[in-house]
Amino acid sequence: MPSLDMPLEQLKQYMGRSPKPDDFDAYWAEALQELDATAPEPLIAPSAFQPPNAECFDLTFTGVRGARIYAKYLRPKGVSAPHPAVLQFHGYTGSSGDWSDKLSLVNLGFSVFAMDCRGQGGKSEDVGGVKGNTMRGQFIRGLDSGPKDLLFRHIFLDTAQLARVAMSMPEVDAERIGVQGGSQGGALALVCAALEPRIKRCVSVFPFLSDYKRVWEMDLAKDAYEELRMYFRLFDPRHEREDDIFRTLGYIDVQYLAERIQAEVLMGISLMDNICPPSTQFAAYNRIRSTKSHIIYPDFGHEGLPGFNDDAYLFLSKL
Template structure:
């Protein structure tokens, strides 16, 4: 595909073969196998509370479950009333610092006969808890939360597990066909979509958009540790001002680098990338995309950055309709 575009990152032919710069921990596989075992040992204590928001063709619930380390996690759960059972479902994930959003924007999938589960990330803008318990700084961000302690305490480890746990809960609902569950989200939500499908490989289709949380060292080397990644610079300035621990720090971040989870995905992938993105640089997104072994396709938007990608929501819906 020949594209003429502003060059904010690598040329397109290099993006398609780029393998990432952030170091991968030697025990990465064991780390996540141990994490999944911890998640599966948790009694989720699922609670459904009928929401004040209701529409004639769906039931809407606030869903709560217990995640790892005891945090109560909240998701919005919408169930179509007239759909055949079992029917497909979609799990949705939001951008960094945000929340699950309004009920009404999920009804488009409910109208198609899908149940929808939209999660609040722990400790961000919704109702999910951050149960704490880490040593070291928690200033200004979730990427660095737990970075000065045991990597098993990294907050994004727990958030990644929350996504897989929610998907498993969705698949356990009697009205949901566990073989027809998809995942979607943009930015942080794109990263969580990838993490969810990696840690819960029964996800059949996933549509991440400009995923965050990938290839941290590349972000640093591009001098883009600002905006969503600003906490990386803050962490170094306060806790390693001469970068004496640089390799150790980036290696520990490798546990929560989505590029190293991507090869676990078994479902089909549709990914959207803005090639002018200076928040989540295209190379960091391709570092993850290139490691996906499952069927995949990427939709490119040369003149767009970290913003709405025109038409991609329509492509996503058509893609998920094949569930």
């Protein structure tokens, strides 16, 4: 088959290249303590969009560092008994999208929570407060301030806060929660399942934010990863701090959080993906210790994967 990465049999054994910080577990334990101390203060208000089969709300809650985070919240109309829910996460720079594309799950009896990431294309706040470059690029945001100020640390914690808010809703069954997303959303689905162990099912498609050093060595620091090349060119042109930079990015490398997942995972993997290369997808998949399965698309890149949405729908329906 055509290939832009290592052979499939090697991919199935690959465990990543980027360094894992020695204090990774302590770092995330402290981060979760900060989340525990952050009162979510959720507010909901009826949205302008009100279809005949669902009740739709604008939901806001407080994330770490005081940012107000926005999510669309949809629930089946007239249903008050506890029922399952799915949390959805969008691609890099995007937003939670249209209300109507979430109604198939509502029709199945699910509530749906779709979060806007801080400072991207939706309504959530990026409260800032870091040193260094803020012109563009979120996964390098905070590199010059230190690991605790990485913006994606906060976004990762936002996913767990959303899960906690959803689970606190009286109409939601906290034991039947799934997460779903592609690209950045695929990474955030894995992260949410890692940071909130009560998540039961996770759908992740070609996850972003995995194995940064492998992306660099494949000369694919472009498109979604372009800011890494930009950072080196502007702030470390001789790569004198390269080891330290990749170590710091290790705190927000989803392959290492994936080891914590207890949910059952379904992953879509595309072998011709030159945005989030296959080895970085497998780096995350191979570290998942819970029940897992993948569907491989040999000829597809970072694009729609035919039939996968149907498989994901059936996978989540088992909640």
